[in-house]
Amino acid sequence: MVETGKAVSRALPTRLPRRRRWTSQQMFIFGVIVFFAVIMMLPFFWMLTTALKTNNGIYHLPPQFIPTTFDFANFGAGIRAVHFVRLFINSAIIASVATVGSVVSSMFVGYGLARIRFPGRKIWFYAFIGSMMLPGIVGLIPMFKLYLNVGWYNTWFPLTVPAWFGNPFFIFLARQFYFSIPRSLDEAAKLDGAGHFTILTRIMIPLTRPIWITMAIFAFQGSWNDYLGPLVYLYSQSKWTLALGMASFAGVYNTPWNEYMATDLIYMLPPLIIFFVAQRYFMEGLGSLGGASVR
Amino acid sequence: MVQAQPQRKRRRNPDAGIGYLFIAPSIIGFSIFVIYPLVTSIYYALTQWDAVSAPIFIGLKNFIFMFQSDPSFWPSLKATGLFVLMSVPTGLILGLALAMLLNRKIPGIRMFRTIFYLPVVLPAVATLTLWKFIFDPRFGFANELLTYLHLPTSLWLGSYSMALPSLVIIGLWGVGGTMIIFLAGLQAVPQELYEAARLDGGGNWTILTRVTLPLISPILFLQLVMHIIGSMQAFVQPAVLTGGGPGFSTDLFMYNIWQNAFQNQQFGFAEAQVWVLFIAIILITVFTFRLSSMWVYTEEGTE
Numbered sequence: 001m002v003e004t005g006k007a008v009s010r011a012l013p014t015r016l017p018r019r020r021r022w023t024s025q026q027m028f029i030f031g032v033i034v035f036f037a038v039i040m041m042l043p044f045f046w047m048l049t050t051a052l053k054t055n056n057g058i059y060h061l062p063p064q065f066i067p068t069t070f071d072f073a074n075f076g077a078g079i080r081a082v083h084f085v086r087l088f089i090n091s092a093i094i095a096s097v098a099t100v101g102s103v104v105s106s107m108f109v110g111y112g113l114a115r116i117r118f119p120g121r122k123i124w125f126y127a128f129i130g131s132m133m134l135p136g137i138v139g140l141i142p143m144f145k146l147y148l149n150v151g152w153y154n155t156w157f158p159l160t161v162p163a164w165f166g167n168p169f170f171i172f173l174a175r176q177f178y179f180s181i182p183r184s185l186d187e188a189a190k191l192d193g194a195g196h197f198t199i200l201t202r203i204m205i206p207l208t209r210p211i212w213i214t215m216a217i218f219a220f221q222g223s224w225n226d227y228l229g230p231l232v233y234l235y236s237q238s239k240w241t242l243a244l245g246m247a248s249f250a251g252v253y254n255t256p257w258n259e260y261m262a263t264d265l266i267y268m269l270p271p272l273i274i275f276f277v278a279q280r281y282f283m284e285g286l287g288s289l290g291g292a293s294v295r
Numbered sequence: 296m297v298q299a300q301p302q303r304k305r306r307r308n309p310d311a312g313i314g315y316l317f318i319a320p321s322i323i324g325f326s327i328f329v330i331y332p333l334v335t336s337i338y339y340a341l342t343q344w345d346a347v348s349a350p351i352f353i354g355l356k357n358f359i360f361m362f363q364s365d366p367s368f369w370p371s372l373k374a375t376g377l378f379v380l381m382s383v384p385t386g387l388i389l390g391l392a393l394a395m396l397l398n399r400k401i402p403g404i405r406m407f408r409t410i411f412y413l414p415v416v417l418p419a420v421a422t423l424t425l426w427k428f429i430f431d432p433r434f435g436f437a438n439e440l441l442t443y444l445h446l447p448t449s450l451w452l453g454s455y456s457m458a459l460p461s462l463v464i465i466g467l468w469g470v471g472g473t474m475i476i477f478l479a480g481l482q483a484v485p486q487e488l489y490e491a492a493r494l495d496g497g498g499n500w501t502i503l504t505r506v507t508l509p510l511i512s513p514i515l516f517l518q519l520v521m522h523i524i525g526s527m528q529a530f531v532q533p534a535v536l537t538g539g540g541p542g543f544s545t546d547l548f549m550y551n552i553w554q555n556a557f558q559n560q561q562f563g564f565a566e567a568q569v570w571v572l573f574i575a576i577i578l579i580t581v582f583t584f585r586l587s588s589m590w591v592y593t594e595e596g597t598e
Contacts, residue, residue, distance in 0.1 A: 109317060166320045
């Protein structure tokens with residue numbers, strides 16, 4: 001399954017078998033793609049120019065697409081207005097702990113389900129997968145009550161601890177990927193006296209790099225972008241995440257939009273950078289997903 | 296399910312213990328984060344409870360109040376239904392169209408795919424608030440564009456009729472996620488099939504309806520189900536942008552639940568609403584699965 005995903009992304013169906021002059025139809029299609037791409041990019045341009053506008057610039061009528069004067073002071077002002085640095089660190093800590101937790105635990109559980117024979121493993125696999133179907137909201141109120149009782153309300157624990165108990169989707173991904181690795185590798189390692197833990201850390205983890213990098217990206221983004229969790233569990237402003245801070249900044253009556261957009265840009269940066277750095281793995285991981293669902 | 300192993304072998308299986316050790320995190324997680332809340336939520340749905348004092352058992356009164364007297368229940372349900380009806384088809388059609396458009400070899404195609412996927416990567420709060428300013432009636436970009444094109448402007452999020460469609464438009468900006476999955480599906484369609492269809496004289500439309508769509512129908516179906524379930528649970532949009540208003544026009548059900556629980560401290564009532572939503576999701580999913588046999592192509596069926 002994984003192989004098809006990779007092969008497919010390389011050998012794309014081609015409409016231009018030879019390098020020739022474009023037909024009018026191809027020109028038209030290219031034009032349509034460019035048109036849509038420009039529309040997709042417009043909000044970004046608007047954001048960027050707003051971030052650079054002066055206070056007069058944002059309330060200029062008619063609104064200007066490209067400002068006449070640029071103001072880089074918005075970044076500093078915005079950062080001070082939302083206590084950006086503190087919230088940024090909060091978000092980074094929560095996202096890192098949750099990411100490491102969900103990747104490590106899911107690699108373990110996935111290995112157990114794919115590579116170790118024991119009674120009941122299929123039942124547990126279906127139970128974990130089935131729990132993906134359950135809407136998160138069903139458990140929210142009982143979990144809130146539970147966290148309240150153990151004194152975890154207004155702490156980061158509800159946002160980080162559950163990640164360490166395996167993510168069903170990641171477990172599914174890891175299990176699929178482990179299946180694609182020949183069993184003869186395990187057998188050889190076992191003959192050399194390796195236990196399951198050694199096989200996982202020495203053989204599986206290096207071989208499954210694309211998949212755990214994909215998991216890490218998903219997990220980081222999931223935590224960095226989460227709004228409902230922090231909204232429910234974090235009360236003190238000093239413990240807030242950036243998602244909460246930015247939402248409340250945009251929710252005040254007269255948001256200074258230039259300062260807001262400046263900070264919003266920095267808020268977007270970590271997921272963007274991670275996406276661009278790890279894009280190759282990410283698309284491979286997604287490709288294997290697509291391949292899995294076709295068959 | 297589990298292969299029945301001979302008693303003798305099972306006793307000697309050295310891996311059983313270590314297997315359970317490996318999956319222990321998920322077993323514990325499954326018990327605490329799935330089974331426990333699932334079971335207790337049924338009880339909480341039948342209580343009156345403010346999360347501080349002990350819950351008081353009141354039977355089905357929450358449900359009776361919800362269906363008969365709660366002024367926000369039906370408007371909220373209507374808003375959610377409209378949101379699903381508007382966002383699911385547009386998202387799927389646009390996602391598929393973009394995937395077909397980008398499923399070809401042209402210069403810069405990777406860049407274009409990245410551009411379309413980019414909004415998906417960004418935090419929901421960041422993009423939603425960005426659109427809040429785009430939709431600003433006086434200083435926003437949306438009305439500026441409309442004025443430039445000599446089209447009537449709108450109050451967008453502040454307008455009773457346009458608020459919900461505005462949320463749908465914002466959602467469409469994130470269509471890249473759907474597009475990528477469809478793209479993977481399209482690329483898995485064997486090229487010989489297209490060539491054969493062309494040799495048989497099939498036009499573009501015939502190839503689309505007779506080859507492409509049937510072959511990607513399993514993905515289409517999966518996307519349909521995921522989109523329905525996802526949009527029934529949309530929460531961030533009203534929470535960040537509209538607060539459910541104006542009127543009840545964007546009072547999506549998840550937001551209504553959140554308000555009742557965490558703002559009005561009616562946790563029992565909110566849990567009852569959760570169960571209504573949950574059962575609605577199950578019913579609609581089952582219904583979609585039932586209908587799927589009519590149009591989802593399976594290889595076993597034809598061979």
